[in-house]
Amino acid sequence: MGRNGVGKTTLLNTVMGVLPARSGTVVFDGRDITRMPTHRRVGLGMGYVPQGHETFPHLTVLENLRVTWEAGTTRDKSVIDEALDVFPRLTPLLKRRAGFLSGGQQQQLAIARALVTRPRLLILDEPTEGIQPSIVAEIEDAIERLHRERGLAVLLVEQYLDFATRLADRFTVLDAGVVVHEGAGAELHDERVRGLLAV
Numbered sequence: 001m002g003r004n005g006v007g008k009t010t011l012l013n014t015v016m017g018v019l020p021a022r023s024g025t026v027v028f029d030g031r032d033i034t035r036m037p038t039h040r041r042v043g044l045g046m047g048y049v050p051q052g053h054e055t056f057p058h059l060t061v062l063e064n065l066r067v068t069w070e071a072g073t074t075r076d077k078s079v080i081d082e083a084l085d086v087f088p089r090l091t092p093l094l095k096r097r098a099g100f101l102s103g104g105q106q107q108q109l110a111i112a113r114a115l116v117t118r119p120r121l122l123i124l125d126e127p128t129e130g131i132q133p134s135i136v137a138e139i140e141d142a143i144e145r146l147h148r149e150r151g152l153a154v155l156l157v158e159q160y161l162d163f164a165t166r167l168a169d170r171f172t173v174l175d176a177g178v179v180v181h182e183g184a185g186a187e188l189h190d191e192r193v194r195g196l197l198a199v
């Protein structure tokens, strides 16, 4: 959590290896991965959905999922069906080009695409940004279920406080690139946290 421009996206990019760490270490499953390239982090079980629900607009929904499958290491094609099970709304749209989907459908596709690599950690950068409330609720349900049923860990950057409060076990607040507060999800509504997040 944190106000605009405090470094949340930069932190996620560093965790994922898209940006090099200037200092500190990135540890995953007890292993120091600070200098590991991004594709190997994906191989270890990290999945990233960057801000702005980026999909390949000229490819169909199915092709978007297949591209990730082909780039990955799993030869098991059922991962595509598993990803679609999470967002059933995508199944009737498989042949549609991603660029013609609504923002919310594209966000669901972006998350489904990350799931095709069967991550153990899913990293999401503001998945609710600019998305209609009914789809926000579906995304919330999906994240909650993935955590409960598949044991998926989720690292979420989120400005929408209610959404974050319902999902988070723990939270961290950043300000000017440093951690200024952390606590249990239930404490997200405390005065102090609200003060740190208020614009």
Ligand SMILES: Nc1ncnc2c1ncn2[C@@H]1O[C@H](COP(=O)(O)OP(=O)(O)OP(=O)(O)O)[C@@H](O)[C@H]1O
Pocket (backbone or CB within 6 Å): 002, 003, 004, 005, 006, 007, 008, 009, 010, 011, 176, 177, 178
């Ligand atoms: N730890 C840091 N130390 C110094 N500068 C940083 C740090 N992290 C990020 N920055 C710089 O701060 C600016 C904003 O970073 P970033 O886009 O990551 O913020 P954000 O919190 O994700 O913003 P938004 O909420 O608008 O998406 C960038 O120019 C980035 O280079």
